[in-house]
Amino acid sequence: MKLDDAYANVPHIPGGEDYPPRWAAEAAAFREARTPGRDKHDLPYGDTPRQAYDIFRPEVTPKGTLIFVHGGYWLRFDRSYWSHFATGALARGWSVAMPSYDLCPDVRISDITTQIARAVETIAAAEPGPLALAGHSAGGHLVSRMAQPGLLPGDVTDRITTITPISPVSDLRPLLQTSMNDRFQLTQDTAVAESPALMTDRLAIPTHIWVGAEERPxxxxxxxxxxxxxxxxxxxxxxxxxxxxxxxxxxxxSPLMQDILG
Known part of the structure; x- marks a missing residue:
């Protein structure tokens, strides 16, 4: 369809197809090297197998918890690919929680937004202190959606110090012109409702958006x-x-971690 190539990353990144297996191998090696008993895995937040999260804890009393939400166009991947990206926050004395979520076409993007809200609320109930939210690509969309008033309880949003979308999809309307929408099943109305860039009512949570200079336009x-x-x-x-x-x-x-954790 018209915008398929515009939203395709792998063909336009040298060695793009090598990144997912490399991430998975590095993440597995990271988990294997961790001190036994420090972290917890497969903690449920919902009623399907993918509605679960891992949490990695630093060697000191945690200063707070970074919740990192992965990308993959709401179609692929799970938390097991990203464990090693907890390294920076752990070195800063923060715990890192990484949720998985159900994928399209088994669910709609709006369902995934609701799942991530449930994950954030569950993690907040289990982990004391401030919360920082960061997400990559589709994950950037999902953490941005947490700024919608009423999606999370006030006692949770009061603890969110920052939201950091990394290479986010903020306006879903162009996805209507991609073949991926066969699986998303977005309509004009649902694309508008799920677009952070179109949210007219937002919580006043400090937000920093990151994107690579060499990304697709x-x-x-x-x-x-x-x-x-x-x-x-x-x-x-x-x-x-x-x-x-x-x-x-x-x-x-890194400057990115400075924006996320201060």
């Missing part, structure tokens, strides 16, 4: 649309594309 557009609509900072990371922009999550002193 539509992702630069998507990030700008949300930054303009939300009147929040947009960080364009020089030399980074859609897959390697998240490498900065592994660096405790």
């Amino acid at each position: 539509v992702f630069l557009d998507q990030s700008r649309w949300q930054a303009d609509a939300w009147s929040c900072p947009l960080r364009i990371d020089a030399g980074r594309h859609h897959f390697d922009i998240i490498d900065a999550l592994k660096g405790p002193a």
Whole structure:
């Protein structure tokens, strides 16, 4: 369809197809090297197998919890691919929770938004202290949606210090012109309802949007649309594309981690 290539990342990133297996291998090695008993895995937050999360804890009393939501166009991946990206926050003394969620076409994007809200509420009930939300690509959309008033209880949103969408999809209307919509089953109305860039009522949570300078033009557009609509900072990371922009999550002193945790 008209916008299929515009929203395709793998063909336009050198070695793009190698990233997912590399992420999975690095994540598995990270989990294997962790101190036994420190972390917890497969903690349920809902009633399907994919509605579960892992939590990684630092060696010190946690300062708070970073909730990282993965991407994959709401169609692929789970939390097991991303464990090693907890490194930076752990070094800063924060716990890191990583939820999975059900995927399209088994559910709609609006259902996934509701699932992530339930995950955030469940994690908040289990972990004391401040909460920081970050997500990549579709995950950037999902953490942005948490700023909708009433989606989360007030005692949870009061604890959210930052929202950091990384290469987010903020306006879902263009996806109507992709073949992916055969699985999303978006309509004009549901695309509008699920678009962070079109949210006219938002909680006043500090937000920083990140995108790679070498990303597909539509992702630069998507990030700008949300930054303009939300009147929040947009960080364009020089030399980074859609897959390697998240490498900065592994660096405790990286500018990205500074925006996420302060």
